[in-house]
Amino acid sequence: MQTLLLWLFYISTFYAFIPGLITRIFGFRVFRKGSSENEYALTFDDGPDAQYTPKLLDLLKKYDAKATFFLVGSHAEQNPEVVKRMYDEGHLIGIHNYEHKSNWLMRPATVTKQIMKTDKIIHSITGERTLYYRPPWGIVNLFDLKKRGGSRFKIILWSAMFGDWREKIGADRLTERIMSKLQPGEVLLLHDCGTTAGANPDAPQQMLIALERVLQEAEQRGLKSIRIDDMIKAKENAPEKKLSRSKLIVVKLWLLWESVFRKMFRIKTVNPLDPMLHYRVRKYSGQSIELENGTMLQKGDKIVELHLDNEKLFRFGIRSRSTVHLAIQMIRSMEKEFPTLAQQIIENPAARDAKALYGVTMVNRGPEKFGFQIIDLKEGLFLTSSRIYLKFLLSVIHPSGQSRLKDHAQQLVPKMILMPMGYFIERYAESGSHRHYQESKRSRNESSEETEHNELGLGTAQGLESSTSAI
Numbered sequence: 001m002q003t004l005l006l007w008l009f010y011i012s013t014f015y016a017f018i019p020g021l022i023t024r025i026f027g028f029r030v031f032r033k034g035s036s037e038n039e040y041a042l043t044f045d046d047g048p049d050a051q052y053t054p055k056l057l058d059l060l061k062k063y064d065a066k067a068t069f070f071l072v073g074s075h076a077e078q079n080p081e082v083v084k085r086m087y088d089e090g091h092l093i094g095i096h097n098y099e100h101k102s103n104w105l106m107r108p109a110t111v112t113k114q115i116m117k118t119d120k121i122i123h124s125i126t127g128e129r130t131l132y133y134r135p136p137w138g139i140v141n142l143f144d145l146k147k148r149g150g151s152r153f154k155i156i157l158w159s160a161m162f163g164d165w166r167e168k169i170g171a172d173r174l175t176e177r178i179m180s181k182l183q184p185g186e187v188l189l190l191h192d193c194g195t196t197a198g199a200n201p202d203a204p205q206q207m208l209i210a211l212e213r214v215l216q217e218a219e220q221r222g223l224k225s226i227r228i229d230d231m232i233k234a235k236e237n238a239p240e241k242k243l244s245r246s247k248l249i250v251v252k253l254w255l256l257w258e259s260v261f262r263k264m265f266r267i268k269t270v271n272p273l274d275p276m277l278h279y280r281v282r283k284y285s286g287q288s289i290e291l292e293n294g295t296m297l298q299k300g301d302k303i304v305e306l307h308l309d310n311e312k313l314f315r316f317g318i319r320s321r322s323t324v325h326l327a328i329q330m331i332r333s334m335e336k337e338f339p340t341l342a343q344q345i346i347e348n349p350a351a352r353d354a355k356a357l358y359g360v361t362m363v364n365r366g367p368e369k370f371g372f373q374i375i376d377l378k379e380g381l382f383l384t385s386s387r388i389y390l391k392f393l394l395s396v397i398h399p400s401g402q403s404r405l406k407d408h409a410q411q412l413v414p415k416m417i418l419m420p421m422g423y424f425i426e427r428y429a430e431s432g433s434h435r436h437y438q439e440s441k442r443s444r445n446e447s448s449e450e451t452e453h454n455e456l457g458l459g460t461a462q463g464l465e466s467s468t469s470a471i
Helices: 004-026 053-063 072-076 080-088 108-126 166-180 205-221 229-238 245-265 310-319 323-347 380-396 403-409 421-428 437-452
Strands: 039-045 067-071 092-095 186-190 277-283 302-308 356-361 373-376 415-420
Touching: 004 415, 039 229, 039 380, 053 080, 053 205, 067 072, 072 080, 072 108, 080 092, 092 108, 092 229, 108 380, 166 205, 186 205, 245 310, 245 403, 277 323, 323 421, 380 403, 415 421
Parallel strands: 039 067, 039 186, 067 092, 302 356
Antiparallel strands: 277 302, 356 415, 373 415
């Protein structure tokens, strides 16, 4: 008996567990995320549903959004008019088995019968064969990944799902979850039917409420939902495809490290829905330096340390037509971020006492336009380590980083950028919103203002253990 159980374990591991693992972690022979500047993909499983799918189609039509529906064959058989409407309104239709059963629990021949039976139903309604298949729960077996000569189906998974098959999640919490993943290239999984095992019959009603809010937000941000086939084409033509595999691996590993770094040091993101700028409040540990408003930044003073989002910079870099185009994108992003950052600093008690905005960067010909003063770093360990770090970072996140390092080596010198916090708030906070900040600062500064203005000395900062990104 023990031997039999052991063999069953081995068989199930190779038949189901390992294939599922390599598809989820490595994306082997499946599509789960795209590459786009302004598009994402809405996908819906388990339908069609006679009650909720028509309401969903009305909503998609209202916002001119295209989606991909993975149909359960038995449901399509019962609702042919809904399937025909999907097709007529330009949505993509895929297969989700004839019955909502896991591929781990079926023999390969049974899975094939499920797929082909559903394909036949879709063809009888729309007149077209489908090319796309999503296994229930995203669970694949070993034979699903085997490229057979007659198999034409592309397996589609997802980059984000939200538990919307449970009614108790509620529209508000569901909205927050979807909003957190509303990004270009994302493949979002939702459900337009609640009659499958484990789902709640009225859960799609909460999904529809949340989805309308998300579609409104997407419209305001210039994001558009497209079909999976269009997203696949966009990824095949993406600039990343021109990069070597080794380059992409290094980029992914580096971006993973940065994500861990931000969590370790509790670095905040100005706009989590569209990350570009990160920051943290910390104590300054360099030599005294005079700010442009005449005050002295001294060791122990609070500063707000800036970090650029290197994934965003990488995307900018590979899609930019020229260095000028890249610079324009960066400028527009920073102009958008700074007012939000100013408001967050005003509302954050820990940041309210900060004397200055601080960063270290190789972008030395532009920060002054935003109000920063640029200061040379003193020769020493910090400058040397910053130069090594930022040059390596440049070679990683910039598609032509190595050639840029060779051609512009003399220009790529790390420098400190500083802006007095009062000036930053005055310049970027919304009109009137900085009044409370100025009043609280005035009362705190009155006692030390005379001392600060009488101090002499002009130094450079050193000893900070992290820095912003390079371009």
